[in-house]
Amino acid sequence: MQKSLMTGTDATVAGPSLRPQGKTLRRAPLATILIHWLVVLSIGISLATGWRIAADAPDAIVSAALAPVLPQGTVFYWHLISGCVVLALMLTYTLYQISSGLGRRLTHLRNTENKSTSSAQSAVRLQRLDRKLYWLAFGLLSLAAMTGLLQYLNAAWPTTAAIEALHRLAAWGLVGYAIAHVGLQIAGGGLRRLATIFLPRNVHSRIAAMSMVIALGAVGGAVAMDRLLLHHLSIERTNTAPRIDGWPDDAVWNSATTVELSLANGANLPGGETTVVLKGLYDGERIYLLCEWADPTHSAAHVPLRKTERGWQIMQTAYRQADENRYYEDKLALMLASSNPMAALTSVHLGTRPLKGEPGAPGGRGLHYTTDGTILDVWHWKSVRNAYQRQADDNFFGPPLPAPSATPRVRDPDSGAWLPRYTAGYRKDPPGTYSGYEMNWEFFDEGWVLPLRLPDDPRDIAEPGFIETASAGGARGPSSIKGWIEFNDTRPYAAGIDPLPVGTLLPSVLPTGQLTGDRGDIKAQGRWSEGRWYLELSRRLDTGSKRDIPIEDGTLLWVAVFDHSQTRHAYHLRPVQLQLN
Structure with a gap:
């Protein structure tokens, strides 16, 4: 007798296809059939959601081609769930095989070469090959589980890229195994064998x-333990508040507890990876956070303007698709949740149109929103656009808003465009229309614009090297790469009075004042030096706003790093839990 792993059939040595055609078909144990099809279903969900995640990569080929038929929405979350189901079924199958005694049939197959016909011998050889492939399937499932777990834990050994490559290898190996397994079942016993x-x-x-x-x-139990074993950041109480100046040299920071977070899958970062060192303090009224991370380049060219023979042009590669990864500033975002450790998974909805009946994101990568009515607090610090204010933009993820029935003919100061992108549940705290800056152009038409203002001071005209990122090794202190022009140092643009020569480069950001209201809750200042960013942030523990998460014992926090990238940030999936001492 032989037991099939994937089809779970019990068969004589020669296989059911060698029986006379009129004989009754052999039947598989009901439990084997149920486990088999649950494995097929859960692996199918894992593959489909995994391909959707992979399709988001800029260099994706096969998964990108499959994207139109792949699932959309909270695929990160369902990929994790299906992975857990596969693990449970693997363990169930192992225990079931051992306890029932069926497991020995995976390693023993009687030799019939001297007792059967040549067709029977051929069938047995095919069955033996299939049995060897069972162990390959065991290995591929184990590899997929191990590498998936390492990615969930944001492990970086040996490298994140190597872990992802092994995970892809396991996924495609399982596809190949499934095809080979079905083929061998048919070749070794015909459709009658497969029917069992x-x-x-x-x-x-x-x-x-x-x-x-x-x-x-x-x-x-493992899932429960995962929630108990989150990173914890101890926030110590202090009587001396640190200065929010972007330097970690206040003596009070020396007594703060440190947590290191490994982030991956970020555009432009070496290997897509960086490590964020996080510290926190509070004084009973405000919290103070210090974030430090490696970034070999200081990027301050936020879609700058260049004068050409045809006129002024925005320097960009995919800005209108919300996927600019060259001419952009460095950024960092923090996300806070009250109690949901899966918020990083459930608030991300991948796909061209994940929200039925509403438009998708311009680049077709997906949208941020919540589906349970909750609010996730987002602190979005932009190294150029927020530098003048010494603030971070206070935003949030919430339930998705419907798209307006008609595009309003109003200029979006954040993008300088007449057609602001649909962002679903990603919104700015009120007043949402005042950003404390505006983009220095009149309208956006495939990159060609009219500047709003020109600089009075020639020193505000950028050097040619401004469009490239600064290399590591800068001196300690404020960066000389400003990336913006003070409004009071400019004059209105007039088409007939434009003396600037062709080739002139201009920063595109015009600061207009401080962020106010809910949107101006967060003080922040960052400095870049010798290949590292240092960012200090501060906010009241409880702002009283329904769009902000109160910071208290047990609050959850995530960090995202953008290296001159508009949306492709490095991230981690498991949160840090804050402990106020």
Whole structure:
């Protein structure tokens, strides 16, 4: 007798196809059939959601081609759920095989070469090859589980890229195995052999049920332990508040606890990775956070303007698609949640149109919003646009808003465009229309613009090197690469009075004042020096706003780093839990 891993059939040595055609088909245990199809379903969900995640990569080929038929929405979350189900089924199957005694059939197959016909011998050889492939499937499932777990934990050993490559190898290996397995089943026993996986007999059901209970308990316990073993950042109370100046040289920071977070999958960062060192203090009224991370380039060219023979042009590669990864500033974002450790997974909705009935994001990458009515607090610090104010932009993710029935003919100061992108649940705290800056152009038409203002001072005309990123090694102190022009140092642009020569480069950001209201809650200042950013932020523990998360014991926090990238930030999935001492 032989037991098939994926079809779960019990068969004589020669296989059911060698029986006379009129004989009754052999039947597989009901438990084997159920486990088999649950494995097929969960692996199918894992592959489909995994391909959707992979399709978001700028260099994706196969997964990008499959994107039109792949699922959309909270695919990160469902990829994690299906992975946990696969783990539970793997453990269930192992316990079931051992306890029922069926497992020995995976390693023993009687030799019939001297007792059977040549067709029987051929069938046995195919069955033996199929049995060897079972162990390959075991190995691929184990590799997929291990590398998936490492990615969830944001492990960087040996490198994030190597872990992702092994995870892809396991996924495509399982696709190849499934094709080979079905082919060998048919070749070794015909369709009659393959049909046995649809014909149940009720044996070993109690053993299978007990195995599943044990497996679900083990995986459920691991999930519970994961929530108990989150990173914890101890926020110590202080009587001396640090200066919010972007330098970590206040003596009070020496007593602060440190947490290091490994971030991955960010555009432009070496290997897509960086490590954020996070510290926190509070004084009973405000919290103070210090973020430090490696970034080999200081990027201050936020879609600058260049004068050409045809007129003024925005320097960009994919700005209108919200996917600019060259001419952009460095940024950092923090996200706060009250209690949901899965918020980083459930607030991301991938796909061209994940929200039925509403438009998708311009670049087709997905949208941010919540589906349970909750608010996620987002602190969005932009190294150029927020530098003048010494603030961070206070935003939030919430339930998605419907798109306006008609595009309003009003200029969006954040983008300088007449057609601001639909952002679903990603919104700015009120007053949302005042950004404390505006883009220095009149309208946006495939990159060609009219500047709003020209500089009075020739020193505000950028050097040619401004469009490239500064290399590491800058002196300690305020950067000489400003990236913006003070409004009071400019005059209105007039087409007939434009003495600037062709080739002139201009920063595109015009500061207009401080962020106010809810949107101006966060003090922030960052400095770049010798290949590292240092950013200090501060906010009241409880602002009283329904769009802000009160910071208290147990508040959850995530960090995202942007290296001159508009939206492709490095991230981690598991939150840091704050502990106020």
